[in-house]
Amino acid sequence: MIYPPFLQSIPVLVAALAVWTALRHFVFSHPLDKLFGPPPESLYMGNLRQMFAADGTTFTRSLFQRYGRVVRVYGMLKERILHVSDPKALRHILVKEQHVYEESTWFLESNKKIFGPSLLGTIGEQHRRQRKMLNPVFSIAHMRKMMPKFYSVAYDLRDILLLKSRDGPREVEMLSWVTKAALEIVSLCGLGKSFSPVNEEEGEDQYITTMKRLTPIGRGLRLTRQYFLPFVVKYQLVPSPLLRWISDRLPMPRLHQMCEVVDIMQDVSLGIFAQKRRELQDNGNSDENGKDFLSILMRENSKASLEDKLPDDEVIAQISTLMFTAMDTTSSALSRILWLLAKHPDVQIKLREEIRKAKQEFDEPDYDQLFSLKYLDAVCRESLRVYTPLPIITRQARQNMVLPLSRPIKTTDGKVVQSIYVPKDTIINIPIQAVNEDPGIWGPDSYDWKPERWLSPLPDSVHEARVPGVYSNLLTFAGGSRTCIGFKFSEMEMKVLLYVLIDALQFDLGQEEIQWSCSGVSTPSINDNELQPQMPMLISRADA
Template sequence: MLYVYDPKALHHILVKDQYIYEESVDFIQTNDLTFGKGLLATLVGEHHRKQRKLLNPVFSTAHLREMTPIFYEVAHKLRKTLTEQVSQGEKEIDMLSWMGRTALELIGQSGYGYSFDSLEEGAPEHPFAAGIKNLLGNINDGGILVARMIVLPLVYGVGTPKFQRAVVNMLPWKALHDLRDMIDTIHNTSVEIVNKTKQALTEGKAGSEQRVGRGKDIMSILIKANMEASEEDRLPESEIIAQISTLTFAAMDTTSNALSRILHILSLHPEVQDRLRQEIREARSKAGGDLDYETLSSLPYMDAVCRETLRMYFVAHATPLYHSAKRDMILPVSTPVTTLDGKTVDELFVPKGTKMFVSLLHCNTDPEIWGPDASEWKPERWLSPLPDTVAEARVPGIYSHMMTFLGGGRACIGFKFSQLEMKVVLSLLLDNFKFAPSEQKIIWRWNGIVQPTTEQAQSPNGDKKLQMPLKVSLA
């Protein structure tokens, strides 16, 4: 196995030779059985390209500009509820829970024209939310993880879906049955969303106007574009359904944990929080209220705080899969490597089957690229020219010389969506609230993605309960 973070090597693995260095079979098979053939299950070849071609327009800047008011509608609900909670004074609140609920409602309304959560205190949790939230932990459960890696490649595709279902039902394995039930709930909700979208489209303008998001949601545009696409570019309905669970899974935990991390950091750096709040208030005062897409995107300190947090503390430190060489390859590196026999080489022989562990965090915090302060959280670095070494490294990421959202044909399709989501929520929260550290020490754990808990947290099954308590007060 190779542990890789060299920019030139990453360019070959993720861009130039991306169809030679393929993702692990276990990862693709698990995604197929969990979500269906969405983007995460068709990571290679023409199939993946066709899906991205149809989805790309709904993640464009032009479309995000139109969706910004929908984002604000959701964020205002969150602000109202938090205001009610702290109206009598400072209160400790689990902000991870609220960020998760908000992230799901954002993707629900802007993605599917569907509301999962009223964002009111004490509102019942939608079954889809519970399924998505618990899915990652269940998939990475000890026994399930071993079965995924060892058993799944041997039995994947054996028999009909009906036969496979009967086998799962027959096995006396509670964790597997829990996972089955989560997937059922997610799938059934996805089917409901697609059917409601199709019905609204057949009703024309009147049907779209009645939907949450007023027909500008991702699913409405995707289904309409699919109906109008040529025969060779059209996706079967099963793949449209699969995109819902795929995009929700990819968007909900990642963005909610990124927002939670930013709030945690700001609570520890009140001077940064105050400076950012001042910038937001000045912009909102000038705009007379909520900020449009262009204004949000052009706030320098907001952008600096988000970029620096995504550089150092993004939720996926490494690709959640291995890349494996399909044939013998030569892998060049930008920084020469000294071999065990003392030779210095600028390329490596990679035998067929070699696995690559791609470390995104290591590339994002490499002092050879970012300078001696690479391991420090410093938003100010983005307010002046970056070191020449950053541009010279030619990191193949699609975002700000970083690997946070990957690069190449399998880069994160929704990275602009995620940034807009974070900035809309932050612009309202920081204008209205102050955040201070809780007495409970927050620790960040690797659960497939990086998630917060506390030293005191304990769930009924003995694991650490995911949470991030902060002291919240009116600003």
């Protein structure tokens, strides 16, 4: 096949990038070379294969145990990456100086290409305006009104699983059902419509099927997104309108799959937005009409001042962003909890006892009653501590900075320092997993999954560490202005589904071993098949 001249020039541009990067990374010294860290696994890939391996958390844990809270790791062509879990440094990165340590360019640009200019693809004032407009949507007052929809979906899922287990224990692929329930909840609460009801009669909507493909496809494009896309954007090598044309002609099957996913999500989002606008016009713009997130957002946006108002493309971009983020991390967390309960039957029994005792007092608990269940809360918190759905997030220094540390460290030249110099454009890995299980914070049993730890006062070291997270002294939902805006929604969803399912059903491990891929959002699979996430479990009716 003969490619057009412009496409033929791409290898030359890539070669030029490689030469410049090699000179910058291999020849010139770098300030982060004073930090201890592992040798590169290869000159080309550095430590990336180890970090992006299916069980990348094993490598992350080894970094902490061998080198401590401040580590230098290598990216492509020996790019220096700062890997830091020091609490004081994280407070500066995520809170005090968050305007300097913004989301990395690769994260922003790839999310703009996938979702559009949504919360995931914007920074600065644009991001602030979007969060201001979305905050009323995720208020606790609004969450309380959403409870009946959560329970409705939970009952549908319970009934399906009871039907499947009516003749005795049966192996069921639980990830698909948990994901379907999570998507149905966010569809009803977020968009005011149902895409795929939780039953076996209804086929799955194409939009939902597409959404599920996004994470597995994205894993295979991680290096393209992290290295090639930012280079193209930074140096404006390809005009934006031509980028898609070029993508369609590159011999990269996963890139073509991603383009197909983006097209479907964009078309559906445009249709939902247009329909919602007609509904609001027909039914009036009163607060009594349309209780779903999108209706509230569009009403608030119509009332906003000119400087705060979001253009249509930013509102549209929130639709698939909301659907994907609410589905991906919540289904990951809930699947992990069910897996843990199957591995620890004593905990499952104790949780079922608490739930059944609560049902005698208030059959269907409201928001406050549900959050008063201490053991359910402990199971959720401990699972989100030890097995965070998103093990690592990244930031990028937008200018030269000096980063203070809570504890002094020794450098390779023998000096003891209390801060480190971070050059502009440095990529910073924030290993959420390492922070959440730091023995210096959580004690010598920090790596153990023990829900009971939340039933007693936490160690003083937990409070003294001042981890800059928004949830339970943990970094699971990040912190600062880029805190996960829907973390309360996710927490409520997990608790409602567990309250309903654990009362009625017993969950046990199946015959096949479940493996968890921690490259990106943690997902379960069998036989190392990351492209087909699944979690077969043995379910049966719980004893009355």
